[in-house]
Amino acid sequence: MPITASPEQLLDLLEAPYWKTPGSTSRKTEGRTARRTEGAAAVNLTVVDHIRAGRQVLATAKRIEAEGTPLALRKAVALRQAQALKSLALMGERTDVRKIPCPYCGAHGLMLTKAGRAVCINRHCAAAGVQRSWGLVELLMAAPARPSGVRRSVTRPRDDRDPAVIVRFLANTAYPISLDRFHRLARMYDLPSWASRTAKNPRTRAYSLSDVLTVHAIETAKRNPADCAAAPKPACDGLADAFFKANDESKDNVIVGLQANEAKALCQGCPxxxxxxxxxxxxxxxxxHGVRGGLNAKERRELKTATQTPTAHVLKGRQPDRRYRTEKRSS
Incomplete structure (x- = not known):
C-alpha cells in the first residue's frame, strides 16, 4: 500500500502549532460545561494523545523489527503503516485505506470508521447482512484475497450511484478508472442499471456500487497478477521460520509461546x-512440529489422541497379557 509520507513525518507534522490548537480536528476536546467553567483548552488534547501513543507504537515496531524473523518484520511494517493511516485520518484524509483490498472479497471498498476500524462496504461481502470489519494491523497483515465472482443485483439496491460518483470513489483506490472504461466494464459484465435519482438528464443510468466493486476487483487481479494470485494464498506463505521454529528449544519458552500465538492468529480465516x-x-x-492448521505440535497430538477409537487407544503401546496366554494354554 503506497503511503507517500512516513509515520514519523506525519507525527512531526502534527507537532505543528496549527494541529495543536483547539478545534483543529473534527473531534471536540471539551464539552460546553468545561468551556464555561474552565475555559478553552490550551491545546488539542486529541492530537497530543495521538502523538504520544504514536511514538510508543513506533518504538514497539522498532523493538519487534529487531527480532529479525519474517513474522516480526511483517508485523513491524503493519504497525508502522497502521500508525500512518491513523495520523492521516486525524488530519481528515480517510481515503487511503481504499488502496488496500478487502481480505475477504478482494474489492477496494474499505472505509475507515471513527473507531479506527476498516469496514467493507461491498454488499456482496457482508456475512448474513453484517458488514465485515478489521483492525488496521490485522488488515495490513492479512493475506491477499482472491476476488469473488461477478455479482449482479436483481432488484434495485440502496447503494445505486451515478457513474461519475463511482468513478470518483474508485479514484481514491490504487487502481482508478476513467468514465469510458467504467461504461466498457458495465457492458462487458452486463451490469444491471436503473434510472438515476439525482441526475438532471433522465437518460442517465445508475449502477450498484457493490456490483462495480466486484467487477473492478476481478479486472484489477487480471491486470496485476503479482498483487493477487490466480489462487488464494495461505497466511503462512513466506513465513516458514515463524511457523516451523515455534518449538525451538534454544529460545526462551516465553518468546517461543508468543511467536506460536502470532502464528496461530495468522491461521484464523485462512481458506x-x-x-x-x-x-x-x-x-x-x-x-x-511447529504450528500447522492453527495448532502447535502438542495440541495436534492431543487432538489425535482424543479422536482415536477407544479400542485403538487402549491397545496402542500395550504389552500382551501373559497371564491370559498361560491360562489359555493350560486349558
Missing part, C-alpha cells in the same frame, strides 16, 4: 485451515 490441519494430523507423532 486452507481445514486441509492444512487434516494433513498435519495424518502424519506420525514424531513428525509433529
Amino acid at each position: 486452507f485451515l481445514d486441509p492444512c490441519l487434516a494433513a498435519a494430523l495424518a502424519e506420525a507423532d514424531e513428525a509433529q
Whole structure:
C-alpha cells in the first residue's frame, strides 16, 4: 500500500502549532460545561494523545523489527503503516485505506470508521447482512484475497450511484478508472442499471456500487497478477521460520509461546485451515512440529489422541497379557 509520507513525518507534522490548537480536528476536546467553567483548552488534547501513543507504537515496531524473523518484520511494517493511516485520518484524509483490498472479497471498498476500524462496504461481502470489519494491523497483515465472482443485483439496491460518483470513489483506490472504461466494464459484465435519482438528464443510468466493486476487483487481479494470485494464498506463505521454529528449544519458552500465538492468529480465516490441519494430523507423532492448521505440535497430538477409537487407544503401546496366554494354554 503506497503511503507517500512516513509515520514519523506525519507525527512531526502534527507537532505543528496549527494541529495543536483547539478545534483543529473534527473531534471536540471539551464539552460546553468545561468551556464555561474552565475555559478553552490550551491545546488539542486529541492530537497530543495521538502523538504520544504514536511514538510508543513506533518504538514497539522498532523493538519487534529487531527480532529479525519474517513474522516480526511483517508485523513491524503493519504497525508502522497502521500508525500512518491513523495520523492521516486525524488530519481528515480517510481515503487511503481504499488502496488496500478487502481480505475477504478482494474489492477496494474499505472505509475507515471513527473507531479506527476498516469496514467493507461491498454488499456482496457482508456475512448474513453484517458488514465485515478489521483492525488496521490485522488488515495490513492479512493475506491477499482472491476476488469473488461477478455479482449482479436483481432488484434495485440502496447503494445505486451515478457513474461519475463511482468513478470518483474508485479514484481514491490504487487502481482508478476513467468514465469510458467504467461504461466498457458495465457492458462487458452486463451490469444491471436503473434510472438515476439525482441526475438532471433522465437518460442517465445508475449502477450498484457493490456490483462495480466486484467487477473492478476481478479486472484489477487480471491486470496485476503479482498483487493477487490466480489462487488464494495461505497466511503462512513466506513465513516458514515463524511457523516451523515455534518449538525451538534454544529460545526462551516465553518468546517461543508468543511467536506460536502470532502464528496461530495468522491461521484464523485462512481458506486452507481445514486441509492444512487434516494433513498435519495424518502424519506420525514424531513428525509433529511447529504450528500447522492453527495448532502447535502438542495440541495436534492431543487432538489425535482424543479422536482415536477407544479400542485403538487402549491397545496402542500395550504389552500382551501373559497371564491370559498361560491360562489359555493350560486349558
